[in-house]
Amino acid sequence: MSESSTSESHEPTQPHLLTELRGHTLIVTMNRPESRNALSGEMLGLMEQAWERANNDPEVRVVILTGAGGYFCAGADLKAMSKDAPGDKFASGAFDPSIIKSLLKGFRLTKPLIAAVEGPAIAGGTEILQATDIRIAGESAKFGVSEVKWGLYPLGGSAVRLPRQIPYTIAAELLLTGRHVLAAEAKEIGLIGRIVPDGEALTAALEVADLIAANGPLAVQAVLKTIRDSEGKHENECWKDDATVGAAVFASNDAKEGPRSFAERRKPNFSGS
Numbered sequence: 001m002s003e004s005s006t007s008e009s010h011e012p013t014q015p016h017l018l019t020e021l022r023g024h025t026l027i028v029t030m031n032r033p034e035s036r037n038a039l040s041g042e043m044l045g046l047m048e049q050a051w052e053r054a055n056n057d058p059e060v061r062v063v064i065l066t067g068a069g070g071y072f073c074a075g076a077d078l079k080a081m082s083k084d085a086p087g088d089k090f091a092s093g094a095f096d097p098s099i100i101k102s103l104l105k106g107f108r109l110t111k112p113l114i115a116a117v118e119g120p121a122i123a124g125g126t127e128i129l130q131a132t133d134i135r136i137a138g139e140s141a142k143f144g145v146s147e148v149k150w151g152l153y154p155l156g157g158s159a160v161r162l163p164r165q166i167p168y169t170i171a172a173e174l175l176l177t178g179r180h181v182l183a184a185e186a187k188e189i190g191l192i193g194r195i196v197p198d199g200e201a202l203t204a205a206l207e208v209a210d211l212i213a214a215n216g217p218l219a220v221q222a223v224l225k226t227i228r229d230s231e232g233k234h235e236n237e238c239w240k241d242d243a244t245v246g247a248a249v250f251a252s253n254d255a256k257e258g259p260r261s262f263a264e265r266r267k268p269n270f271s272g273s
């Protein structure tokens with residue numbers, strides 16, 4: 001990683017989250033491999049900063065979320081929670097769990113987000129996965145929303161999102177039993193889109209990111225907006241916004257550059273305007 005986020009309190013050489021801009025792709029890496037990249041307060045704070053950057057930096061066209069050391073994320077740091085229970089902060093109003101920006105609940109990226117998963121993606125790890133658009137995993141990756149095993153609630157959004165993303169009965173089973181599933185089953189139920197050999201998830205994600213980054217950025221972001229905004233609505237309720245968003249793209253310089261590049265038999269040079 002050539003570039004890393006600033007650490008708020010931990011060792012400056014080992015921040016809990018790393019970021020690297022490679023071309024137009026922002027790679028965001030959860031970085032506590034000794035704890036299977038369990039979510040710390042520091043990591044969550046740095047994730048918020050990374051998402052702000054992704055949305056506001058025009059150089060960023062695609063984002064990849066991954067984990068260090070061959071692990072994705074083991075959810076909340078249960079050891080820290082055993083000493084300092086978050087429930088007290090919810091009860092006092094010190095933390096409002098209806099918006100958890102770091103886990104992309106109540107806040108979404110305007111750029112496509114690809115998950116590159118190796119190893120365990122459990123509880124909060126599978127919760128944030130549900131906020132990603134494209135999901136690629138190594139064959140040994142493991143998923144699950146196991147909060148109920150510890151008497152906890154999946155506050156990262158899974159009780160709402162999972163039944164919308166995979167068949168209801170399977171979502172209910174996973175949420176209520178907390179059982180883990182391997183990559184093959186995760187793909188079968190539609191939780192992830194692609195399986196690659198272990199160790200190759202990031203490479204595969206970068207290949208997809210390059211394909212997306214080569215496209216017109218305004219077009220990509222507009223398509224993503226419509227995918228998100230139309231979710232759960234009757235199609236007739238969507239056409240007005242679909243037309244507004246689409247017409248704005250057609251009015252852009254990029255929409256002139258694309259057809260021109262085809263006619264001139266060259267690669268398009270999109271400016272994002």
Ligand SMILES: C[C@H]([C@H](O)CC(=O)SCCNC(=O)CCNC(=O)[C@H](O)C(C)(C)COP(=O)(O)OP(=O)(O)OC[C@H]1O[C@@H](n2cnc3c(N)ncnc32)[C@H](O)[C@@H]1OP(=O)(O)O)[C@H]1CC[C@H]2[C@@H]3CCC4=CC(=O)CC[C@]4(C)[C@H]3CC[C@]12C
Pocket residue numbers: 034035036038039040041044073074075076077078079080084085086089095100103120122123124125127146147150152153154155156
């Ligand atoms: C609400 C969200 C979220 O929904 C809640 C959760 O995520 S609960 C977390 C539940 N996690 C699990 O069930 C996973 C437990 N781990 C395992 O099952 C296994 O370890 C594994 C399958 C991941 C890996 O197995 P392995 O056999 O490969 O490895 P193993 O030997 O078991 O482990 C290796 C070492 O790693 C350590 N380890 C593993 N997992 C964890 C873990 N989860 N926590 C700590 N350490 C872990 C293990 O112990 C081994 O270490 P050794 O030293 O060798 O023993 C919530 C998500 C984030 C919350 C916010 C956090 C910050 C906040 C603070 C506040 O004060 C206010 C609230 C809040 C904002 C808080 C709000 C809720 C969340 C958003």
